[in-house]
Amino acid sequence: xxxxxxxxxxxxxxxxxxxxxxxxxxxxxxxxxxxxxxxxxxxxxxxxxxxxxxxxxxxxxxxxxxxxxxxxxxxxxxxxxxxxxxxxxxxxxxxxxxxxxxxxxxxxxxxxxxxxxxxxxxxxxxxxxxxxxxxxxxxxxxxxxxxxxxxxxxxxxxxxxxxxxxxxxxxxxxxxxxxxxxxxxxxxxxxxxxxxxxxxxxxxxxxxxxxxxxxxxxxxxxxxxxxxxxxxxxxxxxxxxxxxxxxxxxxxxxxxxxxxxxxxxxxxxxxxxxxxxx
Amino acid sequence: xxxxxxxxxxxxxxxxxxxxxxxxxxxxxxxxxxxxxxxxxxxxxxxxxxxxxxxxxxxxxxxxxxxxxxxxxxxxxxxxxxxxxxxxxxxxxxxxxxxxxxxxxxxxxxxxxxxxxxxxxxxxxxxxxxxxxxxxxxxxxxxxxxxxxxxxxxxxxxxxxxxxxxxxxxxxxxxxxxxxxxxxxxxxxxxxxxxxxxxxxxxxxxxxxxxxxxxxxxxxxxxxxxxxxxxxxxxxxxxxxxxxxxxxxxxxxxxxxxxxxxxxxxxxxxxxxxxxxx
Numbered sequence: 001x002x003x004x005x006x007x008x009x010x011x012x013x014x015x016x017x018x019x020x021x022x023x024x025x026x027x028x029x030x031x032x033x034x035x036x037x038x039x040x041x042x043x044x045x046x047x048x049x050x051x052x053x054x055x056x057x058x059x060x061x062x063x064x065x066x067x068x069x070x071x072x073x074x075x076x077x078x079x080x081x082x083x084x085x086x087x088x089x090x091x092x093x094x095x096x097x098x099x100x101x102x103x104x105x106x107x108x109x110x111x112x113x114x115x116x117x118x119x120x121x122x123x124x125x126x127x128x129x130x131x132x133x134x135x136x137x138x139x140x141x142x143x144x145x146x147x148x149x150x151x152x153x154x155x156x157x158x159x160x161x162x163x164x165x166x167x168x169x170x171x172x173x174x175x176x177x178x179x180x181x182x183x184x185x186x187x188x189x190x191x192x193x194x195x196x197x198x199x200x201x202x203x204x205x206x207x208x209x210x211x212x213x214x215x216x217x218x219x220x221x222x223x224x225x226x227x228x229x230x231x232x233x234x235x236x237x238x239x240x241x242x243x244x245x246x247x248x249x250x251x252x253x254x255x256x257x258x259x260x261x262x263x264x265x266x267x268x269x270x271x272x273x274x275x276x277x278x
Numbered sequence: 279x280x281x282x283x284x285x286x287x288x289x290x291x292x293x294x295x296x297x298x299x300x301x302x303x304x305x306x307x308x309x310x311x312x313x314x315x316x317x318x319x320x321x322x323x324x325x326x327x328x329x330x331x332x333x334x335x336x337x338x339x340x341x342x343x344x345x346x347x348x349x350x351x352x353x354x355x356x357x358x359x360x361x362x363x364x365x366x367x368x369x370x371x372x373x374x375x376x377x378x379x380x381x382x383x384x385x386x387x388x389x390x391x392x393x394x395x396x397x398x399x400x401x402x403x404x405x406x407x408x409x410x411x412x413x414x415x416x417x418x419x420x421x422x423x424x425x426x427x428x429x430x431x432x433x434x435x436x437x438x439x440x441x442x443x444x445x446x447x448x449x450x451x452x453x454x455x456x457x458x459x460x461x462x463x464x465x466x467x468x469x470x471x472x473x474x475x476x477x478x479x480x481x482x483x484x485x486x487x488x489x490x491x492x493x494x495x496x497x498x499x500x501x502x503x504x505x506x507x508x509x510x511x512x513x514x515x516x517x518x519x520x521x522x523x524x525x526x527x528x529x530x531x532x533x534x535x536x537x538x539x540x541x542x543x544x545x546x547x548x549x550x551x552x553x554x555x556x
Contacts, residue, residue, distance in 0.1 A: 122489040142489075184483045189474060189492035191531050196470050197550035198527035199520070205462045207556055211400040211420075214467035216494040222554035225547035233543060236535050242477070243532040247525065249476035253469050254521040257514050265511060269503035272475035276500035278485055 007032050009061030010068045011079050015124045016096045017070030018133025023166050025051050034058045062086040069095040074230030077106045084110040092158040094119045099234040100146040100175035117159040118146040126223040139167035146175040183238035190220050197221035285310050287339030288346045289357050293402045294374045295348030296411025301444050303329050312336045340364040347373040352508030355384045362388040370436045372397045377512040378424040378453035395437040396424040404501040417445035424453040461516035468498050475499030
C-alpha cells in the first residue's frame with residue numbers, strides 16, 4: 001500500500017517519533033507530523049524540524065497512507081480514536097508502545113484492527129521528548145510486530161518493510177507473548193530500578209553517592225512517571241507475577257545473607273553470573 | 279613516611295591493583311608487586327608488566343614503605359596476617375576493599391592498626407583481573423579513607439597523598455559510616471541486580487532479550503560470585519536492613535500496580551524520579 005516515496009505520518013515527536021522523523025528525513029521521505037506541543041512546529045532553527053510538514057489536528061496526518069502513532073502508551077488509545085474515522089483500506093496504522101494487548105483491543109473495538117499493526121521497537125532510554133531523539137536509533141534494535149488475527153497481510157508487510165528500512169531487527173509474535181515477555185525483560189527492570197530509588201531516597205542516600213554500578217541500576221528510575229504509570233498498569237496482569245518472582249529472588253538472597261553460609265551465598269551469586277553469561 | 283620517589287608495594291594485580299600499577303608506572307614510581315597468579319610475572323610482551331618488580335612472597339613487598347593490599351575482601355585478612363610480622367613504624371599499609379569494619383578489626387587484632395589505613399576507591403566495574411585494569415581508573419573517583427582511632431596521623435596523610443596522586447576525590451569517614459552507606463550505595467544495587475538475573479533466569483528470559491535499560495539493571499549480576507559473597511557477608515549487619523528496605527519499596531510498587539490506581543501509581547514513580555534528579 002506504500003512505496004518508498006510515499007509520505008509517512010507521525011503523531012508525537014518525542015524520543016521515538018522524533019528519531020523516526022530524523023531517519024525518514026535523511027532517507028528523503030516526506031514526513032507529515034502532528035505534535036501536541038505546537039512549539040516544535042514554530043522552531044525554525046532546527047534543520048530537521050524545518051523539513052517536516054506539521055499539521056494542526058492528529059487526523060490530518062491521514063493524508064499519508066502509513067501513519068506511526070508515537071505517543072506514550074496512555075495516550076495512544078485516544079489518538080487511535082481520533083484517527084479511526086479516517087481509516088480506509090489504503091491506510092496502515094502502526095504504534096510504538098511497550099504494551100500491545102491493550103492497544104490492539106482498542107483497535108478492535110474501533111473496528112480498525114484490519115489496518116492496525118501493533119509494533120514495539122526496543123530502543124531509547126529513560127529520557128523523553130524531541131531533544132532526546134537521535135538519528136539511527138533503530139539500527140540493530142529489536143522490533144516486535146504483533147498482528148491481530150484480523151490484521152491484513154499487506155498491512156503487516158508494510159509495517160515489516162517500514163521497520164527494516166530504519167534498520168530494526170523485526171520479530172513477529174502474538175501480543176500475549178510480547179506482553180508476557182516484556183513484563184520480565186523491560187517492565188520488571190524498571191520496577192526494580194524504581195524500588196532501588198525509593199529505598200535509597202528513604203535511607204537518605206542521594207544519587208551522587210552511588211558508584212558506577214549503582215548508577216546503572218538506578219538509572220531507569222529517572223523515566224517519565226506518567227509514561228511508566230500507563231505501561232505498568234496496561235500490562236499489570238503480566239507485571240504483577242513478574243514482580244512477585246523478583247520478590248522471591250530477593251528474599252532468597254536476603255535469607256542467604258542472613259544464613260552467613262559461604263557456599264550457599266556463592267551458589268546464589270554464581271546462578272546470577274551464569275545467567276548473565278547467557 | 280614516603281616521598282614521591284619511594285617504591286610502592288602492591289599485593290594483587292587485578293582490576294584495582296593493576297590499575298594502580300599502571301598509573302604508578304606512568305608516574306615513574308618503582309612498583310614492587312606480588313600476585314598470586316605467577317603468569318603475570320612471566321608475561322614479557324606487556325610493556326607495563328615488564329616494568330613491575332615481581333616478588334615471590336607477599337611479605338617481600340614490604341621492601342616498599344607504602345603497601346597497597348588490592349585483593350578481594352575475602353582474601354585481604356590473610357594478606358594482612360602475612361605482612362603483619364614485617365610491619366615497622368616506617369610502613370603504611372592500605373587496602374581497597376568494599377567493606378571497612380572487618381579489615382580494620384583484623385588489623386587491630388594483629389596489632390598493626392596504627393600503621394593500617396582502611397581505604398575504598400569507588401571505581402571499576404563488574405569485571406575483574408589484570409585484563410580489566412586500565413589507566414586513570416581513579417581520576418575523579420570517590421575514595422573513602424577510614425582511619426581507626428589508633429591509626430597514626432602520618433599514616434593517614436600518606437594514604438591521602440597516595441589517592442590524590444592517582445586523581446581520587448578523598449573523603450575521610452568512620453568505618454561504621456562507610457559500611458552503612460555502602461550497604462545502600464553499592465551492595466544493595468548489587469543484590470537488586472542479582473535478584474533480577476535470578477528472576478529472569480527462572481522465567482527463561484535470556485540476557486539477549488533485554489533492552490538497553492534492562493541490560494544496565496542486570497549488568498552487576500555478572501560480577502565475581504566469590505568477591506561478592508565475601509562483600510555481602512562481611513557487611514551483612516548493614517546489608518540485611520538495606521535489602522529489607524528494598525523489599526518494602528518493591529512491595530509498595532507491586533501493591534500499587536495491583537490497585538490500578540492511576541494517581542497512586544504516578545505518585546510512587548514521581549518519588550523515584552524526583553530522587554534521581556537529586
